[in-house]
Amino acid sequence: MSAAAAPGAHDGAVLRAEGLGKRFAGGWVLEGVDLALHPGEIVGLVGQGGHGKSVLLKCLAGLLAPDAGRVVAFGEDLATLSSVRLAKVREAYGYVFQNYALFDFMTVADNVAFPLRQRGDADERAVKALVRERLAEVGLAAAVGLYPRELSGGMKKRVGLVRATVTDPDVILYDDPSAGLDPVTSSKIFELIARMQERRAGSAAIVVSHDIDRMRAICARYVMLERGRVVFEGGEEDVAGAPRAVSDFFDLDGAGVLA
């Protein structure tokens, strides 16, 4: 467990949403969402676009304050934390943003080094060595001095992945990591996710994606959102008994077999 871990019972879950609700001007985007993430597991968060998946991830990371329910991370209710404590808890998170969210005024190396430098206790030589090593692992050794505007979409995703995982966090939230990428690059991204999760056996992850085929390789459990509500939670073996909307999404044929 990370430095962010605090005493308190949390049933073994590192991250838990309890009756989570979030509303914007147009109404409720999330309603009564319950979700638990345990150490070492990778949960696939699926559903159609605009049904609240990204909003849920932001609530889980404390980037959005819920309007109902609560988010408990490492035994602590995020809504009750001071900004300093929340920042400390967030050190145990990694977040891969849908739109890359690379700092466009920094080079690739500085982007990746940023979370390490923010911790303040890292030796600069060690930071540089680690950044080079991690970028080399994803085939971006030659891109250290480039700026995000000089990278392709797939390269930006890889940099985002490395930045989110360079601190070896306990929880990693992947928001549609293959969005807008071609099938080959998407496969590489999911391979990288699997490799990053293997690096830290105890780390847990939530992966938002529409790419069910590639998620099958890494996810043991799925949560499906529809209009902001959880309509399915379970493994692939549970899909056959789920409502039609769920089996359709999982591309189940009439015989109850995953295609």
Add this chain to the structure above:
Amino acid sequence: MVNDVHVAPPAPPRWYESLFIAVGAPFTAVGRELRGDVALAFAALGAIFRGAAGRRAVVQQAYAVGNRSLFFITATLGFLGLISVYQVATQIQQILPDFSMLGAAFIQLMIREFAPTITGLMIATRVGSGIAAEIGSMVVTEQVDALRMCNADPVEYLVAPRVLGSVVMVPMLSIYAVLVATLAGMALGHAVFDIPTQTFLSLRLVKGPDIVLGLVKAVSYGFWIPIVAAHAGLSATGGSAGVGWATTRAVVATSFAVVLLDFVISGASYVIFSV
């Protein structure tokens, strides 16, 4: 798992409630905006006093606010000096053809009013729009969220260096603006109205309170312009349209802030110094 949480839809407002909403909405919107500006100002001050603004970032922002505005300020204040002296001298010529006090009055007016305020308005449009667009685009591309996830406070990282850079550079630009406008006015006075340069360059009317007033205005503009603009940028929502709205809002709000501060500080000066 299926959750069944039902939320009753809110009842539609009655006619008198709708009337109150229509009349009060602009005021509450302005109130919310001001509250947000003040909260951001306190957060930025806290970051500055904690020494959280990086020195390199402050120097970069000071360069962006100061050095990059030099041509803009030179052109604007130069023309203002020319126009002001021409208009006033033309009036004097018709009523009382004595230009002995023109330069002294012009320099006093520049120091206490026009140089800081016109500089403030120019910085509000040039720098304020830039700050709102830059921070707004960082918000809509989730870079601000990424900062938070990397344990970096956006106020410390984005707002405090801009505030410090601007607080240092706007007074400097105002002093430069006095110089430019005075030289331009003096040149025109000499060329068109035969006013001797030594007569024009008179500090007879400039008193301590005039200098204090001009500097207080410049420092205030330097502090509030990046605050108001950054607040507009941080409030941006949606995509590029949201950034556009944030930029427009920043220009309007910062320009309004400069005019309002000018009025408030001038009024306070009258009460304190009777000038």
